[in-house]
Structure formats: structure tokens, C-alpha cells
Amino acid sequence: MELTLWTYEGPPHIGAMRIASSMKGLHYVLHAPQGDTYADLLFTMIERRGTRPPVTYTTFQARDLGGDTAELVKGHITEAVERFRPEALLVGESCTAELIQDQPGSLAKGMGLKIPIISLELPAYSKKENWGAAETFYQLIRGLLKEKAEDSSENTKLSWQEEGRRPRVNLLGPSLLGFRCRDDVLEIQKILGELGIDINVIAPLGASPNDLMRLPKADANVCLYPEIAESTCLWLERSFKTPFTKIVPIGVKATQDFLEELHRILGMEISSSIKKGDQSKLPWYSKSVDSNYLTGKRVFIFGDGTHVIAAARIAKEELGFEVVGMGTYSREMARKVRAEAKDLGLEALITNDYLEVEESIKECAPELVLGTQMERHSAKRLGIPCAVISTPMHVQDVPARYSPQMGWEGANVIFDDWVHPLMMGLEEHLIGMFRHDFEFTDGHQSHLGHLGGHKSTPEESFKETTQISNNQSPSENSINWTTEGESELAKIPFFVRGKVRRNTEKYARQSGCREINGETLLDAKAHFGA
Amino acid sequence: MGGSTLLKETGPREVFCGLTSIVWLHRRMPDAFFLVVGSRTCAHLIQSAAGVMIFAEPRFGTAILEERDLAGLADAHEELDRVVKNLLKRRPEIRTLFLVGSCPSEVIKIDLSRAAERLNAQFQGQVRVLNYSGSGIETTFTQGEDGALKALVPLLPASKSEQLLLVGTLANPVEDRLKTIFNRLGLQNVESFPPRESTQLPSIGPGTKVLLAQPYLTDTARELKNRGAEILTAPFPLGIEGSKLWIEAAANAFNIDKTLVNATLEPLIIRARKALKPYVEKLSGKKLFLLPESQLEIPLARFLNNECGMELIEVGIPYLNREMMKPELELLPQNTRIVEGQHVEKQLDRVRANHPDLVVCGMGLANPLEAEGISTKWSIEMVFSPIHGIDQASDLAELFARPLHRQNLLSNKTLETV
Numbered sequence: 001m002e003l004t005l006w007t008y009e010g011p012p013h014i015g016a017m018r019i020a021s022s023m024k025g026l027h028y029v030l031h032a033p034q035g036d037t038y039a040d041l042l043f044t045m046i047e048r049r050g051t052r053p054p055v056t057y058t059t060f061q062a063r064d065l066g067g068d069t070a071e072l073v074k075g076h077i078t079e080a081v082e083r084f085r086p087e088a089l090l091v092g093e094s095c096t097a098e099l100i101q102d103q104p105g106s107l108a109k110g111m112g113l114k115i116p117i118i119s120l121e122l123p124a125y126s127k128k129e130n131w132g133a134a135e136t137f138y139q140l141i142r143g144l145l146k147e148k149a150e151d152s153s154e155n156t157k158l159s160w161q162e163e164g165r166r167p168r169v170n171l172l173g174p175s176l177l178g179f180r181c182r183d184d185v186l187e188i189q190k191i192l193g194e195l196g197i198d199i200n201v202i203a204p205l206g207a208s209p210n211d212l213m214r215l216p217k218a219d220a221n222v223c224l225y226p227e228i229a230e231s232t233c234l235w236l237e238r239s240f241k242t243p244f245t246k247i248v249p250i251g252v253k254a255t256q257d258f259l260e261e262l263h264r265i266l267g268m269e270i271s272s273s274i275k276k277g278d279q280s281k282l283p284w285y286s287k288s289v290d291s292n293y294l295t296g297k298r299v300f301i302f303g304d305g306t307h308v309i310a311a312a313r314i315a316k317e318e319l320g321f322e323v324v325g326m327g328t329y330s331r332e333m334a335r336k337v338r339a340e341a342k343d344l345g346l347e348a349l350i351t352n353d354y355l356e357v358e359e360s361i362k363e364c365a366p367e368l369v370l371g372t373q374m375e376r377h378s379a380k381r382l383g384i385p386c387a388v389i390s391t392p393m394h395v396q397d398v399p400a401r402y403s404p405q406m407g408w409e410g411a412n413v414i415f416d417d418w419v420h421p422l423m424m425g426l427e428e429h430l431i432g433m434f435r436h437d438f439e440f441t442d443g444h445q446s447h448l449g450h451l452g453g454h455k456s457t458p459e460e461s462f463k464e465t466t467q468i469s470n471n472q473s474p475s476e477n478s479i480n481w482t483t484e485g486e487s488e489l490a491k492i493p494f495f496v497r498g499k500v501r502r503n504t505e506k507y508a509r510q511s512g513c514r515e516i517n518g519e520t521l522l523d524a525k526a527h528f529g530a
Numbered sequence: 531m532g533g534s535t536l537l538k539e540t541g542p543r544e545v546f547c548g549l550t551s552i553v554w555l556h557r558r559m560p561d562a563f564f565l566v567v568g569s570r571t572c573a574h575l576i577q578s579a580a581g582v583m584i585f586a587e588p589r590f591g592t593a594i595l596e597e598r599d600l601a602g603l604a605d606a607h608e609e610l611d612r613v614v615k616n617l618l619k620r621r622p623e624i625r626t627l628f629l630v631g632s633c634p635s636e637v638i639k640i641d642l643s644r645a646a647e648r649l650n651a652q653f654q655g656q657v658r659v660l661n662y663s664g665s666g667i668e669t670t671f672t673q674g675e676d677g678a679l680k681a682l683v684p685l686l687p688a689s690k691s692e693q694l695l696l697v698g699t700l701a702n703p704v705e706d707r708l709k710t711i712f713n714r715l716g717l718q719n720v721e722s723f724p725p726r727e728s729t730q731l732p733s734i735g736p737g738t739k740v741l742l743a744q745p746y747l748t749d750t751a752r753e754l755k756n757r758g759a760e761i762l763t764a765p766f767p768l769g770i771e772g773s774k775l776w777i778e779a780a781a782n783a784f785n786i787d788k789t790l791v792n793a794t795l796e797p798l799i800i801r802a803r804k805a806l807k808p809y810v811e812k813l814s815g816k817k818l819f820l821l822p823e824s825q826l827e828i829p830l831a832r833f834l835n836n837e838c839g840m841e842l843i844e845v846g847i848p849y850l851n852r853e854m855m856k857p858e859l860e861l862l863p864q865n866t867r868i869v870e871g872q873h874v875e876k877q878l879d880r881v882r883a884n885h886p887d888l889v890v891c892g893m894g895l896a897n898p899l900e901a902e903g904i905s906t907k908w909s910i911e912m913v914f915s916p917i918h919g920i921d922q923a924s925d926l927a928e929l930f931a932r933p934l935h936r937q938n939l940l941s942n943k944t945l946e947t948v
């Protein structure tokens with residue numbers, strides 16, 4: 001038994017729902033009790049979708065258990081196929097149905113339906129959402145293409161040069177409830193189009209089972225989200241000799257590397273303009289004098305594997321941040337994340353427990369957290385600015401405007417999303433200069449504060465820092481601030497006051513001093529060089 | 531029974547399970563903790579239903595069953611003890627711990643009442659451990675509250691004194707308001723259940739008269755009756771009429787002078803009617819379709835029809851307790867179509883065929899219906915908003931008028947043409 005208050009991932013059948021809902025012409029019959037229908041709201045509320053997920057729940061009840069739940073399943077399958085007329089049917093079970101072992105998949109297969117039936121076995125007590133999505137995607141594609149895969153005559157590939165056409169690729173992995181998938185796909189499609197590369201199939205997002213039949217016609221597969229598409233890419237490589245890309249194009253450098261990788265795979269010449277890396281504003285914005293204050297900002301990164309790995313690279317190489325902690329909740333990606341962390345001289349945090357992540361954030365004392373919806377809240381409690389870079393997310397992470405993470409535009413979006421919470425450099429400078437002015441108060445609103453009126457403006461979060469610290473310091477550490485010490489502290493700009501307070505208290509503790517006055521503060525400042 | 535058309539439907543449902551009640555119960559009793567013994571699905575459900583607004587320090591969690599527990603490699607009871615011990619170490623402020631059963635724990639037959647007994651012995655003095663079921667194979671949405679309250683009943687101290695007990699979670703300000711009104715009627719001894727602190731339980735006994743504030747407390751009512759209390763028969767305190775009859779039921783039971791009752795309620799009613807009037811204008815003649823979810827559907831339909839002039843197309847309810855609903859059904863217009871249970875697809879077909887102006891439904895269905903051009907109202911809002919009592923009638927109406935008003939704003943029509 002594992003105690004959780006909040007979880008990063010849902011059960012594996014939610015992953016299956018993500019695949020079913022992402023596609024057209026597919027229906028999912030889910031053997032599950034009525035309460036499991038809550039899953040619909042993930043799609044209709046977080047993603048604000050205007051359609052219900054294509055899922056029929058059998059909603060069995062306790063009184064059905066003694067009787068024939070198998071008949072109940074068959075009845076629902078018949079009805080669903082008649083009503084929705086899907087091209088293919090997914091059949092599976094949620095955690096409770098798994099226990100009663102009705103095997104709805106085999107039941108469905110025995111019903112003589114005229115459409116492909118994909119029976120899903122997603123162990124609910126050992127696996128989770130992303131795994132469920134990957135497995136469903138893989139089972140679906142394998143189920144539909146198995147015969148083609150065995151018929152090796154189809155698989156001797158002519159290259160695009162020999163056929164005298166443009167090269168074409170599949171974009172694999174984007175799904176509903178994935179992080180900014182819809183916009184990523186548009187961005188990558190646009191970039192590849194400009195480079196003369198056609199898109200064969202995008203899946204699962206927007207594809208139908210019929211479209212999936214065309215997957216083998218691609219010259220290469222682009223594995224956009226390894227969490228979901230890697231197992232499928234591997235199988236397509238084995239079965240149809242289609243090579244696939246390993247680099248995920250998030251960040252300027254990763255986008256360049258990805259394009260080089262793809263050109264190499266396709267046997268294409270890469271255009272020199274790509275190497276210049278000036279398609280995105282990120283490099284220049286990062287270099288501009290306004291960004292000087294970003295230097296060495298300490299960041300903590302947590303989320304799914306793909307976004308964490310990409311974020312670590314951008315943070316270090318493209319924004320000049322110092323990565324002080326990183327980790328992931330996806331065990332399937334643990335190896336990769338560990339390797340990346342090691343390169344940065346860190347040990348990756350692999351955990352499911354958001355409280356452990358919060359602890360780790362506290363220890364690392366970062367100036368920016370890049371995380372999930374959970375970390376947004378942890379960061380808020382700790383008074384640290386935060387940007388969300390990965391699922392699980394909140395409705396506000398599904399913006400109406402175009403805001404990809406991938407490609408050149410994605411890099412622009414990332415620059416804005418990460419840097420805004422940190423506050424503009426010029427502003428910091430000005431506030432520092434004018435901090436003794438009588439007009440200046442801690443609650444002063446920068447232009448950022450007026451933007452959305454959301455309660456977590458940077459200023460407010462920083463204010464929280466000092467408040468949190470105020471409440472904690474006397475009781476927890478038995479270190480007292482003298483009135484003079486407090487008034488010295490009050491002269492420090494509010495956005496660094498929390499940090500200065502913590503450092504000073506740390507210094508005081510180290511040097512065994514129980515009272516903090518103005519001198520202690522200056523001593524500590526000299527000690528930490530801050 | 532009024533003359534409503536009572537129909538029953540079976541098929542795929544779109545209703546939360548009883549676990550969802552935790553979302554408001556944990557706010558009502560901040561010294562209690564709700565530990566679901568279930569699966570990752572259950573954990574994900576409360577997380578999703580609760581949204582993230584109340585993230586701060588949730589007073590609920592899930593002990594997720596893992597393969598080891600199912601394969602018998604671990605003793606579920608030992609595991610549960612370990613989890614509970616850890617939890618109580620981290621949260622020493624917990625006074626009442628509810629072990630909440632789920633579908634998986636029920637299917638594999640983990641005996642939570644035995645677990646509660648054992649843990650009670652272990653943690654005597656520090657915390658009380660209770661159990662109930664919120665599973666989706668046994669319960670829907672609001673029934674979880676019924677289970678939790680029923681579990682508390684045996685702990686209520688016995689008392690023979692004359693008193694009024696309000697049963698069912700209400701918003702605090704509403705509850706205070708209702709108590710004030712009873713006080714004005716000369717009833718000083720008014721308690722509520724669940725209490726605001728899980729340890730401050732009201733007493734119960736032959737002198738206790740119970741007014742149910744919520745329509746989903748069937749089992750709790752039965753247990754209270756077994757403890758000697760009298761359950762008063764009344765409609766539920768939604769809208770002016772319902773609230774008036776509800777208050778009068780108590781007044782009658784305590785033989786309070788009718789003139790005092792009238793003198794107390796009349797000014798409130800006049801004021802409430804005045805406040806209600808602008809909404810009546812907006813709602814009157816509009817077609818309403820209620821999908822099953824919270825069990826509040828019948829009282830809501832009664833209010834929206836009788837006092838706001840809405841036309842009822844269909845009133846869906848998860849289940850019908852005829853005895854408890856009798857006073858409500860009697861107030862409904864002839865031939866009101868009441869459908870117990872659900873076949874969500876067929877029901878949505880009927881929604882589309884009838885072009886209602888407003889549909890009351892669960893969170894999963896709202897946006898898809900909006901996308902089809904049908905205005906909606908979330909059922910779950912009714913269990914979170916202060917809507918009970920005479921004074922709240924206009925607020926309750928406003929909840930339903932708002933989607934219509936909004937639709938008008940967006941389509942640039944003037945209000946008069948609604």
C-alpha cells in the first residue's frame with residue numbers, strides 16, 4: 001500500500017482514454033464502475049474540450065457482481081458499436097473490473113464484430129497513466145499493422161530519392177492531456193514543411209485507425225514524446241525498418257540537433273541557416289543586457305522525463321541558469337533523467353511523492369521552480385516563482401493562444417514563460433535604486449503585477465517569502481532578530497529579502513550566534529558573497 | 531404521490547461515486563481525515579473532483595492498493611496499519627480518521643470495520659477511527675456523506691432532553707442563519723450534524739427531533755431513528771416555500787404558536803420574494819432538464835418550477851427514496867417526468883430532442899453540452915454553495931439565471947428578448 005495525497009499520474013486506463021480521445025473513429029469500451037466516469041472531466045474541463053471522450057463505461061454495480069457481468073459487457077459493446085460505428089474498438093477494464101476478471105477483451109473478440117478489436121491489458125495495480133497511453137498506442141498500431149509487418153514484401157523500402165518525391169515522416173506521440181501537444185505539432189509541421197519534408201501521419205492526435213494503416217509509408221518516424229511513442233517507434237523500426245529520431249526538439253539547441261538528426265536519417269543535406277540558430281529570439285533575448293540578471297539563477301526542475309531533460313539543457317546552455325535539482329515522476333524515463341542529471345553533477349530525484357519533491361525544493365533553495373501543477377503549489381507555499389513545464393497541469397496551462405514548447409517558436413514561449421516569473425531585470429535594478437524612496441512600498445506593483453491580476457504575481461510570492469520566514473524563524477530556530485536587525489533587513493529589496501533572511505539565519509546558526517542584529521546581517525552577507 | 535411520472539432507466543451512467551463527498555466533508559470537519567483504501571483511480575478521482583483550489587493541506591488521501599497487496603504477498607491489514615501509523619505521525623492534529631471503502635477494497639473484501647476496531651484500540655485517546663463505503667459499485671456522489679454520518683451516529687452521546695437537530699452539511703453562514711431563525715421561534719436547543727469539529731458531536735435521544743437539511747441522508751436518518759430520535763417530515767429547505775414548510779415542520783413538532791411563526795417568517799418571505807423577482811423574470815417559461823447527480827434534483831426542480839416558473843422537461847435522479855421524497859413529490863406539478871437511474875446516451879438524446887434552455891449536469895458533460903449550444907449548470911455547485919433557507923432563495927435562483935444571462939451577453943441579444 002502506498003499513501004498518497006496527490007498523484008502525478010492517473011491509472012493506466014486514463015492513458016488509454018487519452019489515446020482514444022485523441023483519435024477519430026475509435027471507441028473505447030471500459031469495464032468500470034460509475035464513479036470512474038469522472039475521467040471525462042479531465043478532457044472536458046482541463047482541456048476544455050467540446051466533445052465527450054469516445055468512451056462507454058459499463059458502470060457495473062455491486063448487485064451485478066453476483067450475476068452475469070459478462071452479459072453486461074457484451075450488451076454495452078453491442079450498443080456502443082451500433083451507436084458510434086467506430087472503425088476500430090478498444091476494449092479494456094479499470095482497476096475494479098480487473099479484479100473481477102471478466103476479460104472483456106476476449107468477450108468482445110468472440111462477438112463476431114466486423115471491426116478490429118484491440119483488447120487492452122493494462123495492469124492497474126502496478127502501472128500508471130503514461131505507461132497505459134504508450135501501451136495502448138502500441139497495441140493499437142500493432143493490432144492494425146501486424147499482418148503488414150509479417151508480409152515482408154511491403155517492407156523493402158525504396159527511398160524517397162529513388163521514388164523521386166519529397167521525404168515524408170510521421171509525427172508520433174502527441175495526445176490530449178499532453179503538455180501543449182497541439183501547438184507543438186503545428187510548429188514542427190511548419191518547420192519541416194519549410195525544409196521540404198512532408199508529414200505522412202500525425203498520431204494519435206487527430207488520426208483515425210485508417211490513417212494508422214499508412215504509417216509504414218513514412219521514411220522516418222519523429223518520436224515527439226518518448227513517454228508515449230517510443231515503444232511504437234521501436235516496433236515500427238523492427239517491423240518496417242523505419243528509423244526514428246531520438247532527440248526531442250525543445251529548446252534552440254535541441255531543435256537544431258533534432259533537425260540535423262532527421263536530415264541525417266533521411267540522407268538530406270542540411271541547410272546552413274539552421275546551424276545559425278537565429279530562427280528563434282531566445283538566443284538574442286538571452287544575450288541582451290536586460291537578461292544579465294538571469295546569470296546563475298538557481299533552478300529546480302521536476303516533471304515528466306521529456307520536458308525535464310529538455311528544460312535542464314535550456315536552463316544551463318541557453319539561459320545561463322544553474323540547475324540545482326532535477327527529477328521526474330516517470331519511472332520509465334528514470335534512466336535517461338539520471339544520466340542527464342549526472343552530466344550536471346546532480347543526482348536525479350525519481351519519486352511519486354510530491355511532498356518529497358517539496359522537501360527537495362526546500363533544501364535546494366532555488367530561485368525558480370520549473371515543474372508541474374504540484375510544484376506550482378509547493379513553490380507558492382515556499383514563496384518561490386514557478387513556471388509549469390509538464391503535466392499534470394491546470395486549465396490555465398492550456399492557453400487559448402498559440403504557445404508551443406517545441407521548435408523555434410517554442411523556444412520563444414519558453415523564454416517568456418520562465419523569465420516572467422523572475423521579474424524583469426531593468427525593474428529589479430530600478431526598484432533597487434529607489435528602494436529608499438518613501439513612495440516605495442513592499443506591495444509595489446510592477447507592470448507585471450497588472451497583467452492578469454492572478455493572485456500569484458511575483459511580487460506577492462516574494463512577499464510571502466518574508467512572511468513565511470517571519471513566522472518560522474523565532475519558533476523553529478530559536479534565533480532572534482533584534483529590532484535593529486529587522487529594520488536593517490527591511491532595507492533589503494523585498495525580492496531578495498527572503499533569501500537574505502535565510503542566509504543570515506543559517507550563518508547565525510553556523511557561528512553559534514542566537515541574536516541577529518545589523519552587524520550579523522552584514523557579516524552573513526560578506527560570508528555568502530550575496 | 532403528486533402524480534409525477536416515475537420511470538426507471540438502466541445503462542451507462544455518468545455520476546460520481548460516493549468518494550466525492552469527501553471534497554466537502556473534509557472542509558466541514560477540519561480535524562478529521564479521510565483515508566480512502568482504494569486504487570490509483572480513486573486517488574485520481576478525488577484529486578480531479580476537488581480541483582486544485584484547495585490544494586493547501588488536503589485532509590484526505592488514498593492508501594493505494596498495489597500488486598503485492600492483491601497477490602497476498604502483503605497482508606492488507608498490516609499494510610493499512612503501517613500507512614495509518616505514518617499518517618498519524620505526520621498529522622498529529624487528526625482527531626477522527628475515516629477509513630473510506632472503495633470498489634477495489636470491497637471487491638477484494640478488505641474488512642474495514644475490523645480494521646477500524648483494531649486501530650481504535652491501538653490509538654485510543656489520540657484518534658477515533660471509523661469506516662464507511664464510498665464505492666462506486668454501492669454509492670453515488672452525495673451518498674458518501676450519508677455513509678460518513680451514519681458511521682458517526684453510534685458515537686453521539688445519549689440525551690433525553692428536548693432539542694432540534696439539523697442533519698446534513700450546510701455552508702456555515704447558512705447554518706448560523708437557520709439557527710438564528712429557530713432561536714427567534716423560541717427554540718434555543720438547536721444542534722447540527724455533522725458538527726464543525728468532528729469531536730464536538732451533538733447528543734441524541736428520545737427528545738431529539740431531526741430536520742434533514744439534505745435529501746440524501748437515508749441511512750443516517752434510519753440510524754438516528756434507531757437511537758430514539760424523531761425524523762420530521764418536510765420538504766427540503768430550498769427556495770422560499772420549501773424552507774418555510776421545513777421550518778414550520780419543526781415549529782409544529784415543538785408546538786410553537788402559529789402567530790409567532792408567521793410573524794417571524796412573513797417579513798423574511800416578503801423580502802425574499804422581492805429579491806427573487808428579477809430572476810423569476812429571467813427564468814420564467816424557460817425549459818429545464820436535470821440530469822442525475824446530487825439527489826438535490828427533485829427539490830431544485832420543485833423550486834425552479836413552483837417559484838421561478840421554469841418548465842420541467844425531465845428530472846433525473848440517481849435513485850429515488852420514495853418515503854423521504856414524498857413531501858417534495860407532492861409539491862411537484864402533475865405529470866412531472868422523473869427518471870431514476872440513467873442511460874446517459876439515451877438521456878442526452880432526449881436532451882437534444884427537447885431543446886432545453888438549461889441543463890443541470892455533472893462536470894464531465896457540461897462543456898460538450900455547451901458546445902452543442904445548450905446552457906448548463908454544474909450539479910456540484912449546489913453542494914458547495916450556500917443555497918438553503920428563505921434568505922438564500924434569490925441566490926439559488928441566480929445560479930440558474932446566470933448561464934442564461936451570460937448566453938445573452940455573448941449573443942448580443944438584449945435581456946428583454948430572453
Ligand code: SF4
Pocket residue numbers: 033034035036095096547548549568569571572573575631632633634664665666667
Ligand atoms: S468508482 Fe470505485 S474505483 Fe472508481 S473512483 Fe469510485 S470508489 Fe474508486
Ligand code: SF4
Pocket residue numbers: 376394396582583
Ligand atoms: S491557486 Fe491558481 S493555480 Fe492554484 S488552482 Fe487556484 S487558480 Fe489554479
